Amino acid sequence: MISAPKGTKDVLPQDSYKWQYIEDVARKVAKDFNLKEIRTPVFEHTELFLRGVGDTTDIVNKEMYTFKDKGDRSITLKPEGTAGVARAYIENGLSNGPLPVKMYYIIPAFRYERPQAGRLREFHQFGIEVYGSPSPLADAEVISAAALFLDRLGIKKIKLNINSIGCKTCRAEYNAKLKEYLRPHLGEMCATCRERFDKNPLRILDCKEEGCKKITAGAPRMIDYLCDDCAAHFHEVQACLKAGGTEFNIDSNIVRGLDYYTKTVFEFVSEDIGAQGTVCGGGRYDGLIEELGGNPTPAVGFAVGLERLLLLMENTGSPFPADGGPGVFFAAMDDEGRRLAFSFAVKVRALGGSAECDKMGRSLKAQFKYADKIGAKYVVVLGESEIAAGKCSAKLMSDGSITELKFEDIPQFFA
Numbered sequence: 001m002i003s004a005p006k007g008t009k010d011v012l013p014q015d016s017y018k019w020q021y022i023e024d025v026a027r028k029v030a031k032d033f034n035l036k037e038i039r040t041p042v043f044e045h046t047e048l049f050l051r052g053v054g055d056t057t058d059i060v061n062k063e064m065y066t067f068k069d070k071g072d073r074s075i076t077l078k079p080e081g082t083a084g085v086a087r088a089y090i091e092n093g094l095s096n097g098p099l100p101v102k103m104y105y106i107i108p109a110f111r112y113e114r115p116q117a118g119r120l121r122e123f124h125q126f127g128i129e130v131y132g133s134p135s136p137l138a139d140a141e142v143i144s145a146a147a148l149f150l151d152r153l154g155i156k157k158i159k160l161n162i163n164s165i166g167c168k169t170c171r172a173e174y175n176a177k178l179k180e181y182l183r184p185h186l187g188e189m190c191a192t193c194r195e196r197f198d199k200n201p202l203r204i205l206d207c208k209e210e211g212c213k214k215i216t217a218g219a220p221r222m223i224d225y226l227c228d229d230c231a232a233h234f235h236e237v238q239a240c241l242k243a244g245g246t247e248f249n250i251d252s253n254i255v256r257g258l259d260y261y262t263k264t265v266f267e268f269v270s271e272d273i274g275a276q277g278t279v280c281g282g283g284r285y286d287g288l289i290e291e292l293g294g295n296p297t298p299a300v301g302f303a304v305g306l307e308r309l310l311l312l313m314e315n316t317g318s319p320f321p322a323d324g325g326p327g328v329f330f331a332a333m334d335d336e337g338r339r340l341a342f343s344f345a346v347k348v349r350a351l352g353g354s355a356e357c358d359k360m361g362r363s364l365k366a367q368f369k370y371a372d373k374i375g376a377k378y379v380v381v382l383g384e385s386e387i388a389a390g391k392c393s394a395k396l397m398s399d400g401s402i403t404e405l406k407f408e409d410i411p412q413f414f415a
């Protein structure tokens, strides 16, 4: 037997209603924020991610699904949504429309990571990106969209942590200070952090190794080195979040795993799903569009990992609306009855109702059992006597009550 590749998961028919529910809520939140859907290819030129996500990141260095296509081009399955959206924004001249441009997506993403609970090689994201506004209001609006999405799904126990990692100018100054602090401890740090020291020292703050964590606990904090503009921006983001009633904590260790961020970064973190507790991550990235060849364009966005979200909802008993069965099951006892059942099912569906009928040649008793199992609301038996009389009884399965129906009234009743 051929099994699914490691780190991938099938969504089975009995579970897909949960995904559909989460996606429906995501689309409704997007609509309420006036975000329009953008769909970009599942694969892109590898260079997009080298330049977009950044060549010092784990994603680019270790985790990308990269291959040569038959035309000898280097292609990569997208490890995240932002770079593709930025490319599409530039390529399609979206900046010519009214600003800000507000977009969302629901996508599969691919990272070659070590699979564990909440960490897969193919996973899914609901993300939003807002282009063209440098205002802290845009940061706050994006964060409040994530908060509303989680709230509408009934998730209460989740923490929003925010930070600012400044702009190119103040970060350079901070990086120098950070390196000065870390240099005497280099020998005690893990190999990855030693590598990060020169290329991207900020990422050392994100290391999960106990030894490194101890060292970084006393490190200088980026928020203490923000330039006036970045400090004012961060201050105003907080004021807007407060004005909108969104609770948050400041966590000066959030640096995020992608290189494009500037100023605000944030994460929604849960303690109910194990080690991979970050359900949503995002931030401002004012330099990416220019980096990819577009005009300088401020931007801010987030992505929620849908597998982690589902895990969180299941672990904390967040309610999913029941997956409804068909409105009616037409049961039959012989071939003539089955044909009639089939024709009624066709008529009910043509009027917009949902209907089911037997295709397994089951006994009447087994058909009732099956109708109950699939959650049919009504069962109608089309036996010899019903056919002779041209009328039947519709049994409401929830309480057993009966409604008498003439055959000609059936389609309308169940539509």
Ligand code: HAM
Pocket (backbone or CB within 6 Å): 079, 080, 081, 082, 111, 113, 118, 119, 120, 121, 122, 123, 124, 125, 127, 128, 129, 257, 258, 278, 279, 280, 281, 282, 283, 300, 301, 302, 303, 304, 305, 306, 307, 308
């Ligand atoms: P990210 O933090 O890399 O950010 O991913 C966002 C979310 O995707 C994570 O918080 C997590 O829930 C989920 N995720 C990431 N990797 C995996 C995995 N291997 N398995 C399961 N879930 C995973 C981004 O992707 C940015 N593009 C977010 C963004 C949009 N920033 C601005 N705009």
